[in-house]
Amino acid sequence: MASLVPCPNCGRRPKEEFTIKGAALSRPAAGADAADWFDYVYLRDNPRGAYEEYWHHTSGCRRWLVVSRDTQTHEVAACRDAADGSRLEERA
Amino acid sequence: MSEFRPTHRPALGTKQTVSSAALRLSPLPEGTIIHVLAQPGEQDVVSFLGRFTKSPAHAVRPVSPGQWFIVHDEPMPHQEMKSLFATLEPRATGVDQSHGRVRIRIEGKMASRALSKGTAIDLDPSVFPIGQSAVTLIGHIAAHITRVGSEAFEIIVLRGFAESLWDDLARMSLEFS
Structure with a gap:
């Protein structure tokens, strides 16, 4: 796992300061089908390679971040504040 | 009515200031x-x-x-x-x-050395100059650190963790006293 996370607000920080929520998926519309919600809430891919996750900088700026990391090489490609930029692309 | 009367007293009121030539650890007024x-x-x-x-x-x-x-x-x-x-x-x-947070001052030429034992942030004056603040972990306790002087830091910590953090800081300072 990535041990140093480049927080856009605080700089490089150790992973102990963060809480990981899980995959950064786009949320279904409020009135979406139950199957879509079931998929969103319970079904997770476990990719080997590039992965986008929500991390909370609990012991730092207390902002939600989206960390793009590689589950195989542990490299962190990017880290942005979850409030910045557009919503994630719809995942197929 | 309860027999127990809560009284307001400073969170670090019972702590002795840790003081030596290289380092001084003191609670700041609440x-x-x-x-x-x-x-x-x-x-x-x-x-x-x-x-x-x-x-x-x-x-x-x-x-x-x-x-x-x-x-x-x-x-x-x-x-x-x-x-x-x-x-x-x-x-x-x-x-x-x-009443929710407590301030602690740590100063002296070994202050940054002592703090560095507990936190991952770089406290070198070139990247953490006077006036710079950061929220980080000191050991397992989240705290807010500010460099208030060339060799002085102010730490703001949640009141409930203040005593525990104080004891940690005192232990981290032992070798410099």
Whole structure:
């Protein structure tokens, strides 16, 4: 796992300061089908390679971040504040 | 009525100042700490806050994007705080944290060495100059660190963790005393 996370607000920080929520998926519309919600809430891919996750900088700026990391090489490609930029692309 | 009467006493009131030639650890007076949270999208809140904080007694410490602490050694009278909160609205909201957080001062030429045992942030003056603040872990306790002098730091910590953090800092300072 990535041990140093480049927080856009605080700089490089150790992973102990963060809480990981899980995959950064786009949320279904409020009135979406139950199957879509079931998929969103319970079904997770476990990719080997590039992965986008929500991390909370609990012991730092207390902002939600989206960390793009590689589950195989542990490299962190990017880290942005979850409030910045557009919503994630719809995942197929 | 309960027999138990809560009395207000300083969180670190029973602690002895740790003092040596290289390092000094002391609790700061429990005066005023106001947590300011800006509305999303507000710009120039720092200069806006600067107007209400009579320098240099009141200091504004950045916490995270859109959040600051206003700190002061003296307690702020209730009316004064109410009017401050009123003037902050609607751009920002103030929350009185005077009894919720405790300030600790660590100073001396070994202060940054001692602190570095507990935190991952780089405390070198070139990247952490006077006035710079950071929220980070000291051991397992989240704390807010500010460099207030060339060899002095102020630590703001939640009251419930203050004693524990103090004991940790005292232990981290042992080799320099």
